Amino acid sequence: MIICHKKEELRHVLDGLRLEKQTLGFVPTMGALHEGHLSLIDKGLQENTKIVVSIFVNPTQFDNTTDLKKYPRTLENDIELLQSFSESIIVYAPTVEDIYGDAIISEVFDFDGLEHQMEGKFRKGHFNGVGTIVKRLFEIVKPDHAYFGEKDFQQLRIIQKLVEKHDLNVKVIGCDIYRADDGLAMSSRNQRLTKAHRKAAPFIYQTLKAAKVRFGTENANEVVQWVEEQFDTQNLLSLEYFTIADELSLKPIEIKQNTESYRAFIAVFAGDIRLIDNIALN
Incomplete structure (x- = not known):
């Protein structure tokens, strides 16, 4: 397995692969790797000759400096896990300076309004940070395919819009949410949960599944009110929020249309750990 800490090292390795006309997949991560990441990597390995996995905690997408400081950093364990998983992985684990130089600032993006919904309302500047790092990583790696989990569905839609608006030559592939046996969506933040909060957290997905059933016979406002009442008992x-939105525009539903696809989005605090999840409704 090849490990690169500087973009010039990585470019040298990838130039050699391109001369051999090998296809390249890419899974960008912030480390603290888990089974959900491995499921993305596995799909990428099935569809490409080699795959690059980046490990980089991106400072510009955190609106909370405490959250940035507490975000788990487990690079040695991550590399050991990847080495045991496949020899066809190329790891890019850059420093902040290698990505940003002396100016750790975000570009400003227009994602046609996708950035103003849900997470955008609660995390100021978050999607400018996401757009900045993903665009820079795409420009460095130049992958054929890039893989993102649907747990961060809004982020997935924004990256698809980024590729479209900036004419980036990469196919973005959304992958099913990987869940623990009790339904909790896998996240690097889960390892920070207390035992009590970890035991309580599966209630999030249980509520989403029940909301999906209710959406078949009730209007969106009734479903939202029901979900809010369920969390009042916890x-x-x-x-923090529960929203039913159009899958493409991410705008909250107004009148249910049989020809449209909808998805329920949720954000919940378990102590000071913020968890997000979503489910397709139709």
Whole structure:
């Protein structure tokens, strides 16, 4: 397995692969790798000759400096996990300086309004940071295919819009949410949950599944009210938002149309750990 810490090292390795006309997949991560990441990597390995996995905690997408400081950094363990998984992985684990130089600032993007919904309302500047790092990584790696989990569905839609608006030559592939046996969506933040909060957290997905059933016979406002009432009964979980939105525009539903696809989005605090999830409704 090849490990690169500087973009020039990585470019040298990838130039050699391109001369051999090998296809290249890409999975960008912030480390603290888990089974969800491995499922993305596995799909990428099935569809490409080699795959690049980046490990980089991107400072510009955090609106909360405390969250940035507490975000788990487990590079040695991550590399060991990847080495045991496949020899066809190329790891890019850059420093902040290698990505940003002396100016750790975000570009400003227009994602046609996708950035103003849900997470955009609660995390100021978050999607400018996401757009900045993903665009720079795409420009460095130049992959044929890039793989993103649907747990961050809004992020997936924004990256698809980024590729479209900036005419980037990469195919973005969304992958199913990888869940623990009890339904909790896999996330690097899960390892920071207390035992009590981890035991309570599967309630999030249970509620999403029940909301999906209700959406078949009730209007969106009734479903939203029901979900809010369910979380009022929880002592260890605090609902930040629950929204039913159009899958393409991400705008909240107004009148249900049989020809449209909808998805329910949720953000919940388990103590000071923020968890997000979503589910397709139709």
